[in-house]
Amino acid sequence: MNTDTKVYLKKRFKEYYFRNRVDSPMDVHRREFGVGTLEDKIRFRHKSFTSGRELTQYLKTEAPYYISYSSAYYEFPENQPMQRKNWLGADLVFDLDKPMDLLDHGKLEDVKEEAKCIVGFLEDDFGFTGKEIKVNFSGSKGYHIHVISDDVRSLNGEARREIIDYITGTGLDIEYFITEEETMRGITFKRGQSKGTAGRRIGPRKDSRGWARRIYDVAEELIAMPAEELVNIKGIGATTAEKHAADREMNLRxxxxxxxxxxxxxxxxxxxxxxxxxxxxxxxxxKQVTLDTSRLIRLPDTIHGGSGLLARKVKDIDSFNPLMDAIAFKDGEVTARITSDVGTWTMMENRYGPYNAGEEVKLPEYAANYLMLKDYAEFRG
Known part of the structure; x- marks a missing residue:
């Protein structure tokens, strides 16, 4: 990246922070901060701020390309090494993203669905409220989820791993959810051979909760399928599919x-x-982001130095579209010279690219800044 491009981008970052307020995290004076450059997302850490006002002033004067803060709370967040900070607890944080070379609406929708799924687990299975769960776009390829609650603050890494294992279904076995109820035992005959009858198997119901309810939902979906769909399910042959289709109403009951x-x-x-x-x-x-109780994660509503998009807080995840709602730079157009061949991507419902190295193109500022921050282009005016 040439000097003119660096000067232009730094100017635009400063102007953004002068015009826009960024809320400080809860207990800002207990958090460790890290700041990054165009080359390194976290170049310096062990930084702290005594107040939200001090943090705001720092953003206005320094306008870092990246700024992250600790999920942890410390008595002395600026101390080094880590042991001298005196860890007081940490929020529960999840980091989800999808690999992509350029912004990809489809992949961002996929990772949004995963974020919604995690929020569902946190609310339905763990009982956290909407006020305790904060979601923000990462500014690039995914979403961050923060659980801010006294119930999680003291959890160690192993306890956090158990939460991940639960959400990811690690080691899940449906036999755990099936019990055998004692009934009258007797003798039945099949093809002339005697066979002992066992107790009834009792399993998840519609009013079950957690994984038991999810297992019930899957079973109900299977039973409701017509035979021609059932045969496409691994482990179900044509005979079994026809049998279940014929017995559908009884099985559902x-x-x-x-x-x-x-x-x-x-x-x-x-x-x-x-x-x-x-x-x-x-x-x-x-997973390491969740397990590491000293991890730094992007400060919400700040600019991501690799995309020019905001790590925007999400109020309604269903309607949120980062390629529209997380745009930081919306002023006018910018001329850029393409330095490397680049493919296509979408922002603000507009499709851009492909462009070839050596081309000069006039683009909306958000699109030009995106290319410059990804080192595909240089500022021309």
Whole structure:
């Protein structure tokens, strides 16, 4: 990146922070901060601010390309090494993203669905309220979820791992949710051979909660499928599909009563396979964000130095569109010279690219700044 481009971008970052207020995190004086450059997202850390006003002034004067803060609370957040900070607790944080070379609406929608799924787990299974759960766009490829509650603040890394394992369905086995109810035992005959009858299998019902309810939902979805769809499910052959289609009403009635006798032996495998669709897939690298109680994560409503988009707080995740709602720079047009071939991407419902190295293009500022921050272009005027 040439000098003119760096001067232009720094000027625009400063102007943004002069015109826009960024809220400080709760207990800002207990947080460690890190700031980054165009080359390094966290170049310096062990920084602290005594108040929100001091943080605001720093943003206005320094306009860092990246600024992150700790999920942890410390007695002395500026101290080094880490042991001298005196850890007091930490928020529970999740970091979700999808690999993408350029902004991709489809992939961003996929990761938004995963974020919604995590929020669902946190509310429905763990009982956190909407006030305790904060969601923000990461500013680039995904979402950050913060749980700010006394109930999580003292959790160690192992306790946080258990939460991740629960949400991702790690080690989930539906047999855990099936019990055998003692009934009158007797002798039945099948093809002339005697066979002992066992107790009834009792399993999840519609009023179950947590994973039990999700298992019930999967079973209900399977039973409701026509035979031609059932045969496409791994572990279900044509004979089994026809049998379940013929017995659909009876099986649904038994399921709603919590009786899994007719389902368990024939549908255990397919249910076990499909239940993982209800889990959230979190990459190992993203899991570390949750496990690490001293991790720094992007300060909401600040600019991401690799995209020019805001790490925007999300009020309504269903309607939120980061390619419209997280745009920081909306003033006029900018001429840029393309320095490397670049493909296509979408912002503000407009499609840009492809462009070839050497081209000069006039673009809306948000699109030009995006290319410059990704080192695909240089400022021309």
């Amino acid at each position: 038994f399921l709603r009563e919590g009786r899994w006798d007719a389902l368990f032996d024939r549908l255990k495998g397919p249910i076990q396979n499909l239940i993982y669709s209800k889990a959230v897939e979190i990459k190992d690298a993203d």
